Amino acid sequence: MAAVAALHSDTCGLSDPGTPCAAVGILRIGADTIDTLALSDVTLMVETEQGAQITCDLRIEEISGTEPAAVEGMLFGTHEHKAAISALVENQTQTRNRPDGWWVGRSVPRPATEAVFTCEFRRPEGRASRWRGGGRPVMIGGMGTSADAGDASAGQGHTLSLPEPTGPCPVGTTSLWLTDASRPDPWAAGVNTRELMVSLWYPAAPSDGRRAWYMTPAESEILIASARITGLPPDALSTVRANAVVDATPAGRQRSLPLVLLSPGFTNPRSTLTALAEDLASHGYVVAGIDHTYESDATAFPDGRVTTCLARQAPRPGRNEKVVAGRTADVCFVLGELTGAHPAWPGAGLIDTSRIAMAGHSIGGAATISAMLADWRIRAGVDMDGATRARIPAEGLSRPFLFMGTQASYTPGTPGRKSSVITWERDWKLLTGWKRWVLVEGAIHASFTDLVLLADQAGIYVGAGLSGARSLDISSAYVRAFVDQHLRETPQALLDRPSPRYPEVTFCSPEAETRA
Structure with missing residues (x-):
């Protein structure tokens, strides 16, 4: 099959x-x-x-x-x-x-x-x-x-690809190499600037141009080695078939497209959220995926350098808080580069600066709350399976927020529950605007990224009770419904009640469950 x-x-x-x-x-x-x-x-x-x-x-x-x-x-x-x-x-x-x-x-x-x-x-x-x-x-x-073809892995090798976007718009992509000269790098000693690689996905004019690389061969080799995977060629992740066309002409009217910022999990590159990004772009969003340098196992720069995860070597006490603080600064800087007077992307004029949201996976989700507290331009946020770190002030955060996680880590009110769910319960009380808490049955931590899908295709068992294709379908649908409702003011029934199309998704009422 x-x-x-x-x-x-x-x-x-x-x-x-x-x-x-x-x-x-x-x-x-x-x-x-x-x-x-x-x-x-x-x-x-x-x-x-x-x-x-x-x-x-x-x-x-x-x-x-x-x-x-x-x-x-x-x-x-x-x-x-x-x-x-x-x-x-x-x-x-x-x-x-x-x-x-x-x-x-x-x-x-x-x-x-x-x-x-x-x-x-x-x-x-x-x-x-x-x-x-x-x-x-x-x-x-x-x-x-x-019947004589044999196992796919023994013959032609693994074919890895991302699902096609579900929206009507062709998708383009480009990469930006940005330098923040106002602050030193938090992880690399003696480096007085902060360099970032950012991928943009956007609605594009139809094009028969080249599809984007998922990542470079050098990044692939380092990531596969870091994960201790022995059954894949070192360059396997660089061969993943994405859908976006490199440097395709952006499409849309000036100031018409909402912007969604994406922050990946710790050690993960921005490419691990490509399927979500491409899907959002196909529905008319500009999406900016940020590689937080030295927090990813591998980040390739246009000059040939490939940085690795120096942050992993930092002492554990206080490390996560430092990651969140650094990502908050990264996000605010990238926002300025995309929406300021002299934007770094020629297509930036398409962005409606009044309609910006952020979503993150794992510690990227934790950074979303911190970035919203630091930058009023971010109107709505999504945390995908990330224990939160930044403390919401007593007056609360009134902008819309979606928690989406695994049942194993984020079921509220259960005896002996994990510390991760306690952070959500703490912040839930301080989210004073529109909010939802949904859990995905069968999902594991990586299910909100491309990684489980690619593992499925490569024949690697990762312990998920839900296929990677299905988990991506679910997370993309709920994130898209969230930004449609709060950036486009289009009500979404999917966010109000359980859906027969997604029986794996349950809605939580933490107040009642915690009391019980």
């Missing part, structure tokens, strides 16, 4: 929760036996000496109950027929690829373990010639591949 998904990553919306999906039927032909596997609504019939042997998967029919029959009895195209179809699809969507539901082929291998299979039908005598040959055809989700 992973190999077939990789072949179609450029043409199919593999992260969409509704499509694509595929019934799977496989015949494995041995010297004397035939094994069969069926997943979803496919039937395999094998003629044997004992008669026809059938393998089928009826779970979708069992789950759907009487709804298909009700649809079949209606006049096609009527309002009642459309409503019944919608109800059927909604029911099937909610129960798809769940332990108590039914399973279908998707862009991750997990459903294969839930297939119906029958082993070792004896092959009929006298029919060996029918099965002779080299690459034996096997149908996987309606697309032919070869």
